Amino acid sequence: MQEKVDYLKKITLSVEAGTGPDTMDVTDGPVTAAFIFGIDKTGLTPFEQRLLDHRAGDTLSLTVRRKELAPYFGDIALPVPTFPEQQDNIYLNIRILDVSPASGRDVIRAMAERVQDCACGCGCGGHGHGTHDCHGEDGCAPAVRQQCGCEK
Numbered sequence: 001m002q003e004k005v006d007y008l009k010k011i012t013l014s015v016e017a018g019t020g021p022d023t024m025d026v027t028d029g030p031v032t033a034a035f036i037f038g039i040d041k042t043g044l045t046p047f048e049q050r051l052l053d054h055r056a057g058d059t060l061s062l063t064v065r066r067k068e069l070a071p072y073f074g075d076i077a078l079p080v081p082t083f084p085e086q087q088d089n090i091y092l093n094i095r096i097l098d099v100s101p102a103s104g105r106d107v108i109r110a111m112a113e114r115v116q117d118c119a120c121g122c123g124c125g126g127h128g129h130g131t132h133d134c135h136g137e138d139g140c141a142p143a144v145r146q147q148c149g150c151e152k
Contacts, residue, residue, distance in 0.1 A: 002055045003099040007038035012098040017080040018091045031079050036102045036110040045074035056099050062092040075114045
């Protein structure tokens with residue numbers, strides 16, 4: 001039996017993003033992301049609450065309002081491009097690829113990365129973990145700016 005999404009598990013996802021519920025046109029196909037579940041500094045994020053108790057192979061379709069991106073994902077940075085400015089809702093198709101126990105080393109590394117701060121000084125907790133590097137030329141990569149609220 002496959003493990004359920006739960007605290008301190010390493011979750012690997014496939015993410016597609018789009019401008020409509022049936023239009024995954026923001027990403028060029030699925031993008032893979034991984035994170036340690038349940039270590040956000042504010043507790044479980046709304047995104048993690050949606051994943052809780054699901055298993056590898058499960059899929060979820062999510063609609064998130066642009067202005068709610070930062071609190072919805074917390075410190076979890078999904079590697080998706082910048083959405084068009086006029087886009088009020090962000091549509092995501094999430095497939096859980098793997099749920100496995102996180103090693104102590106992985107947990108400590110993920111927690112340490114979350115206490116670092118983004119180069120732009122926005123207080124987002126840093127997003128350089130796992131799948132991409134937020135510390136681009138101007139402080140935050142475009143995909144992260146939407147989540148942390150950076151306007152640089």
